Amino acid sequence: MIGAVRRRLGRLRRAVIALVVRWRAWWMQHAFLPLRGRGAARLRYAAVLDGQTLNLHAELPRAVRGAEHAEIVVSGRRRRHVTEARVYEDGQGRTLVDAAVLLGAGVGGAGLTPGRWRLRLRVESGRRSRRIPLLLLEAPHSYEGTTRPMEASPLTGDRYRIGWTATGSARIRCTPARPSVEVVDVHIEHARIDVDIRLLGMADARGWSEFVASGRRVRSDLADVEPGVWRVEVPLTDMVPRSDRREHWDVVLCGGSRRPLRFARRLHDLSDPQRVFTMRKIVVAPRRDQLMMIEPRYTPAGNLRFTCSRVSTAA
Structure with missing residues (x-):
């Protein structure tokens, strides 16, 4: 009896979460993107697959196309960590950015402490430098099959999860390893x-x-x-x-x-x-x-x- 109730509550919870995710995606597409899309980079992909490496793929706005150099800036608690990013153009003339940010001082990456950290993109063109937000309009991808993204670092047990602010800017949440x-x-x-x-x-x-x-x-x-x-x-x-x-x-x-x-x-x-x-x-x-x-x-x-x-x- 108790098991059946828990399964029903679990299905109800998943249905509510799916509804909220769909509503948020619609709201972001129709409200925030027209307002912020001109001056922000749009994340096409963002995930922590191996539990400790943040993988990012973003499209730059028209205002900063032609950038020669880019960096991912993870900041918070009066600290920041910078990681080099790759800038290139695709066959359609869009300027794209790829980056892999290693997380965790214990593995030689960004030493994030527990809490929420902002993600921003810094681009350079000649002598000009500009810092722009990274928009995450859709929830991280779900995976089906024999494998799935790791929920925690396999070396330290710390957890890193992609999220967003109320205005759609991407951020990463760090949670220390559970005993x-x-x-x-x-x-x-x-x-x-x-x-x-x-x-x-x-x-x-x-x-x-x-x-x-x-x-x-x-x-x-x-x-x-x-x-x-x-x-x-x-x-x-x-x-x-x-x-x-x-x-x-x-x-x-x-x-x-x-x-x-x-x-x-x-x-x-x-x-x-x-x-x-x-x-x-x-x-x-x-x-x-x-x-x-x-x-x-x-x-x-x-x-x-x-x-x-x-x-x-x-x-």
Whole structure:
């Protein structure tokens, strides 16, 4: 019952958002574009595809055609970041600008702090320099298929999203990484399970991990493997089911004042990670004369889970 209500509310929310987007596109085309189009560059494409690179494609207004040089200026909080842009003419005589702006000081790009940042275009022709706004008249493109734009930087977990002001000027919103545990690799040995992880949105690696099943907990400390990567391990003898029923084990990070964080894999561009991040089942003998099957997988939410079941020796 609750699930059905949530699905209906989700469909209603998506329908309302789609209606608002269509209304905004019509309003921008018929109201703001005639007023501002003469002195502003129009973005034909704007997206952050890999989670940390802003890709822009814009058409310059007639008033500044013939520009020889262009730069993208990201400004806010008394700071600004400048990135070179490519200026060229197409076969129809239009002057176009292409740019790729790397975002995030941690990856060598523009060091944006949390908040909203303005996007403007600076063009030069001879000794003349002019700064013009970038108009975003339509919502960012939606994607269907096996992949989609990444929602966060795969290296830092920070989020960058394209938006617009009330007058249609483009801007970028920076959101810091949420506290999370990103799975790097999973190793299943005959005697134990090792899980390598990265910690995002946290100042340090204090705490411990717990493998949790119904009424059972197995603690494991974090071991430093390499800079930014930690490993947790659990003996398979501690995960043997107590009955013939299957047991599902989740892995969480505990410690400090925060709530336990699930081990997960969310920094990807896949529409259906369950079908891609597949891991093979394995049969092990954690105890003498006892076999156990381990099925590692990711849930629809991206959380790591191990399903353990007994295997009959007769079989």
